[in-house]
Amino acid sequence: MIIVMKPTATKDNLANVVKKLETLGLRAHLSEGEEVTIVGVIGDKKTIANLEMNMMDGVEKTVRITEKYKMVSRNFHPQNTIIKVGDVEIGGDELVVMAGPCSVESLEQIRETAKAVKDAGAKFLRGGAYKPRTSPYDFQGMGEEGLKIMRQAADENGLKVITEVVDREDIPMFEEYTDVIQVGARNMQNFQMLKALGKSNKPVLLKRGLSATISEWLNAAEYIMSGGNEQVMFCERGIRTFETFTRNTLDLSAIAAIKELSHLPIIADPSHGTGRWQMVQPMARAAVAAGCDGLIIEVHPNPEVALSDGDQSLKPKNFAKLMKDLDAIAKIMGRKI
Amino acid sequence: MIIVMKPTATKDNLANVVKKLETLGLRAHLSEGEEVTIVGVIGDKKTIANLEMNMMDGVEKTVRITEKYKMVSRNFHPQNTIIKVGDVEIGGDELVVMAGPCSVESLEQIRETAKAVKDAGAKFLRGGAYKPRTSPYDFQGMGEEGLKIMRQAADENGLKVITEVVDREDIPMFEEYTDVIQVGARNMQNFQMLKALGKSNKPVLLKRGLSATISEWLNAAEYIMSGGNEQVMFCERGIRTFETFTRNTLDLSAIAAIKELSHLPIIADPSHGTGRWQMVQPMARAAVAAGCDGLIIEVHPNPEVALSDGDQSLKPKNFAKLMKDLDAIAKIMGRKI
Amino acid sequence: MIIVMKPTATKDNLANVVKKLETLGLRAHLSEGEEVTIVGVIGDKKTIANLEMNMMDGVEKTVRITEKYKMVSRNFHPQNTIIKVGDVEIGGDELVVMAGPCSVESLEQIRETAKAVKDAGAKFLRGGAYKPRTSPYDFQGMGEEGLKIMRQAADENGLKVITEVVDREDIPMFEEYTDVIQVGARNMQNFQMLKALGKSNKPVLLKRGLSATISEWLNAAEYIMSGGNEQVMFCERGIRTFETFTRNTLDLSAIAAIKELSHLPIIADPSHGTGRWQMVQPMARAAVAAGCDGLIIEVHPNPEVALSDGDQSLKPKNFAKLMKDLDAIAKIMGRKI
Amino acid sequence: MIIVMKPTATKDNLANVVKKLETLGLRAHLSEGEEVTIVGVIGDKKTIANLEMNMMDGVEKTVRITEKYKMVSRNFHPQNTIIKVGDVEIGGDELVVMAGPCSVESLEQIRETAKAVKDAGAKFLRGGAYKPRTSPYDFQGMGEEGLKIMRQAADENGLKVITEVVDREDIPMFEEYTDVIQVGARNMQNFQMLKALGKSNKPVLLKRGLSATISEWLNAAEYIMSGGNEQVMFCERGIRTFETFTRNTLDLSAIAAIKELSHLPIIADPSHGTGRWQMVQPMARAAVAAGCDGLIIEVHPNPEVALSDGDQSLKPKNFAKLMKDLDAIAKIMGRKI
Secondary structure (H helix, E strand, O other): OEEEEOOOOOHHHHHHHHHHHHHOOOEEEEEEOOOOEEEEEEOOHHHHHOOOOOOOOOEEEEEOOOOOOOOOEHHHOOOOOOEEEOOEEEOOOEOEEEEEOOEOOOHHHHHHHHHHHHHHOOOEEEOEOOOOOOOOOOOOOOOHHHHHHHHHHHHHOOOEEEEEEOOHHHHHHHHHHOOEEEEOHHHOOOHHHHHHHOOOOOOEEEEOOOOOOHHHHHHHHHHHHHOOOOOEEEEEOOEOOOOOOOOOEOOOHHHHHHHHHEOOOEEEOHHHHHOOHHHHHHHHHHHHHHOOOEEEEEEOOOHHHOOOOHHHOEOHHHHHHHHHHHHHHHHHOOOEO | OEEEEOOOOOHHHHHHHHHHHHHOOOEEEEEEOOOOEEEEEEOOHHHHHOOOOOOOOOEEEEEOOOOOOOOOEHHHOOOOOOEEEOOEEEOOOEOEEEEEOOEOOOHHHHHHHHHHHHHHOOOEEEOEOOOOOOOOOOOOOOOHHHHHHHHHHHHHHOOEEEEEEOOHHHHHHHHHHOOEEEEOHHHOOOHHHHHHHOOOOOOEEEEOOOOOOHHHHHHHHHHHHHOOOOOEEEEEOOEOOOOOOOOOEOOOHHHHHHHHHEOOOEEEOHHHHHOOHHHHHHHHHHHHHHOOOEEEEEEOOOHHHOOOOHHHOEOHHHHHHHHHHHHHHHHHOOOEO | OEEEEOOOOOHHHHHHHHHHHHHOOOEEEEEEOOOOEEEEEEOOHHHHHOOOOOOOOOEEEEEOOOOOOOOOEHHHOOOOOOEEEOOEEEOOOEOEEEEEOOEOOOHHHHHHHHHHHHHHOOOEEEOEOOOOOOOOOOOOOOOHHHHHHHHHHHHHOOOEEEEEEOOHHHHHHHHHHOOEEEEOHHHOOOHHHHHHHOOOOOOEEEEOOOOOOHHHHHHHHHHHHHOOOOOEEEEEOOEOOOOOOOOOEOOOHHHHHHHHHEOOOEEEOHHHHHOOHHHHHHHHHHHHHHOOOEEEEEEOOOHHHOOOOHHHOEOHHHHHHHHHHHHHHHHHOOOEO | OEEEEOOOOOHHHHHHHHHHHHHOOOEEEEEEOOOOEEEEEEOOHHHHHOOOOOOOOOEEEEEOOOOOOOOOEHHHOOOOOOEEEOOEEEOOOEOEEEEEOOEOOOHHHHHHHHHHHHHHOOOEEEOEOOOOOOOOOOOOOOOHHHHHHHHHHHHHOOOEEEEEEOOHHHHHHHHHHOOEEEEOHHHOOOHHHHHHHOOOOOOEEEEOOOOOOHHHHHHHHHHHHHOOOOOEEEEEOOEOOOOOOOOOEOOOHHHHHHHHHEOOOEEEOHHHHHOOHHHHHHHHHHHHHHOOOEEEEEEOOOHHHOOOOHHHOEOHHHHHHHHHHHHHHHHHOOOEO
16 A cells, blocks of 8 residues: 655654554655655555555555455466366357246247257357346246246257356355356445355356456455355446446456456357447457457347346347357457357 | 337337237337337336336437336425434434544544533434445454444433444344434445345434435335335535545535425435545535534544544534524524524 | 555565666565565655555555645645635635526516615526536527626626636636636546646635536546646535435535635535525525535525426525524534625 | 325325416326326427426426437438548548548658558548647647648648637638538537537537537537537547446447438548557457448557557557458448448
């Protein structure tokens, strides 16, 4: 941490700052500039993490220079992490596509979708059985029955399952039915859930919060990793901006940023990220060109009657067409679908 | 809902839209303008709430014209709701002040604070025993022991207790120790927790999410009310903006907006809302002038050594001075402290 | 400036950084922490202002610790600046209210408004003759004729005039008709206009850009002051946020922030800041309680037929009522209207 | 426009709304729902554009259903517009790359850069001679001398010139030296400049404002087109978000949105869009995959000593490498560099 003193700070102000640091077992390293004096704080990382100095007389501001996360950081783990789910590898040469409906609605619907996405090259079946909805009057999902039929449809088609958990207590049930557990945007900073997932043996896909910074996202992943579960992957699903034409603004620069700052894989979600099926195709292509490790895409056999998010779902035919485009761009990126 | 057709939409496109609506038991009301045709959708509110039409050919966009929330709306409950906590009334003539440290740290600290804020006129003791922190390496709170000593300090000084719950399973424990249960900004859309609080007999203070719209906030409150608990109050605690000088941007216009849209009380939190103790005083005054029903303010006997958020805590002396200012403005607003 | 080196930076990386600084006539002050080395840069402020180091090998990031503005800063000018416009003082004991229609529409309209706002206690007549409008098909203002009749109506009623300039070339004409020249939000960073106003002898009211930070706003004022015109006042008029219920989000914390960082006066605009006449009253009260030096409020004798922004205009009767409320709060703040 | 009445609106309220519309020569089309009545407004587009109804008793809110722009809209001009600059076509099969330094600094620098970018396949030389800078103490550009030497360097290498104008009065001078005139983000809503460019015979590249919505951006282009200049192209250069790791957030979904809503070409600027040279490569690739018509990229022979934005400039070697990647992706998109 750097403490910037005010131009009007007195010697006593400075002495008090140094004294407080020393009392806490930290060291102060002074640097006198032409206008202001700055104090570098050196010592135990955890003590510094909890240090607050702005209320002391003569202090202009404090600046944190190191991030609090460590296990997720590429600085401390330079090689890419590859997460294995059976014979599928996420974060390696493969571009992994996860596809399926927003909500699981019936065995027939999920079976039909599973077959279609498998035929087009997807490796995972996605679908929501527990839905976090803005209004209590919206469809809240099929619950455990949804998990069961998704597992069945996936098994029949040789697919893995990824689905979102919305309650910490449900984690054991999810471990039974799914291969990857998804944490939704609204739960990115549900720290009790993150801690519980740190004890799970299932890989976790951590969606970015609606207005989360990259640093907050990395710290959220640190909660899971520091709990003992090192199989974490990120998912960029669009951030909130002023734009109303799209549902969210898919931030593809987050892919490049995560690749620079962390060794963990990152998946892109162009369906939630745009909220418009017309934009899924260009944004999916762009995400692959930006370097993502995989995609999660909404596909529904009949979007006109979907119980949620039909507006952003591809029909199987369009999905199959998209997969061909992605394959071509993946090759340029040195990857295969 | 209004469906706006494209200028290029064909008669068949329009016929298909009408047909889909009729299939769902809804009625279509056509209005042909100079350039475009619009379709008003009339019928069952819940069906409309789950309706998606953007993926249909010829549809330009859809516009929702009614909000999904109902119980929280002033349209359906014109009179102000007053929440009684023992002899304290929130939402009535009284301006209720809740004060205390960010984190409960020790019996001595909480006792000293409780006495000071009581002497200055506060009615509630606030303090965190379970802390949602961005990093797993930050202080996470004292837990149940913290709840116990906060209850003790409050009782010794004739204060009520308000404190934040971070895990749905802890609600029964909180009901034992506290008078009002607080839902933090990061849990505003933790729908499982909101549903559980809908079954509680304790009043709930619902903080606004970091980038939540007013509509999302009202819908979150609707989760609690529709579960059966009608004792809900809002708390504006600052939204995320581009500004970095302050920790958050306290949105006082939310007070006027909530007063217009809802009958429930609203509290302002100028401490988290600014993150700078120097700004607590002007923003607290402004919040009262904007029409809030109460304030929640951080007070710490010794902010320099606080385990969290010392930068935004007032010393007891400054808090006492602030209370006098607030009293004067409250009188102009026709209220008393 | 502080340069933070990567944990993996080599000695050569560090040596190159130091060498580049020395080549530019700057000095490097090294501070070796437990994980990273940081380099404090000392020397000529202007050289540092233009310094970029992030592209050098081994550099993690750079952090600017001093702001570039100087003349607007309270650090270098501790006393409040008072701007005199005839017998009116802005920034002193007086709470100055500026009122009038969004657009000047006719002599009759502006005369009727001028009389009404004067009677209620306003000191300035506001009104737009040149309007910056999002669409080329919206009403663009009456032009010079509007300035003339606004001047006439103001003079007849003993009021000063404030109005917005939208073109640098019009400044001499504005100097003829107005007492204070307003720079609108969309021109806050129209640097050519700011430079030209630096040569004007008229006071300038500088509105905050739609998504400007406080620092950018202060730097924009520095353009005017460094050009030679020291009569600058700020105007908070709402920032863009995600909220759609209000037109903008009036950021009253900016008042407290500007008061802390600068010696210049600040005015609040609750009309544009909310876009809803119902919210003007509570937000105007709150702005005074937050410590603003004045208010600029839209008043229209007949808002239902206004050519622009009728939705946010008060009727004269409501304005007169508001002025009484403001007077009461101003007294508590030690001010008079 | 749709007017939504309150559930509590009276018959008189509704009658007054209808009467006001009829007075203005508009027609009202009523639609009574289960809870509320909505009023469709039909008639002259310009009258509706300036209509405000929210202040009338009984009105809940108004919703605009058609955009105000027309000439820029794909609805009224389905085919892509191709802008010809000599033998270069923007918006056609070609992917046009514009490259060069942030600021023109010397003849030597711009010559060296021009040769390098030409060799790598660029068609335009970019560079700033007039720089809009946040602080008055930052380097403001070489002025007309900069334009001259940029023209010279471009001509020597068979390149076109694109550069930013910051003052309306300078347009004639820019017409002399440049092939495409750039409007910067801070001037996107400098409507006087847009009107003046509407009279120019040079193509205009219109950068998106820092927090502009897509609709505002399209309306800004409409100012230029409605003035008579139909050669307008958009440039996505990153929007302001909460993220601080990058300078801006490059919004590639804007490419897909503009392609859907407008017939005009769109260029991407990954240099300003990220502010980090390390991220230019992945984001440039992604922009091409998203469907942009061209790229504008900062290249500097020696970024370590650049007078502005060295942190985001590529060295010629890296630029040449990037061009090969882009070529491969362009082919998949059915385009050539």
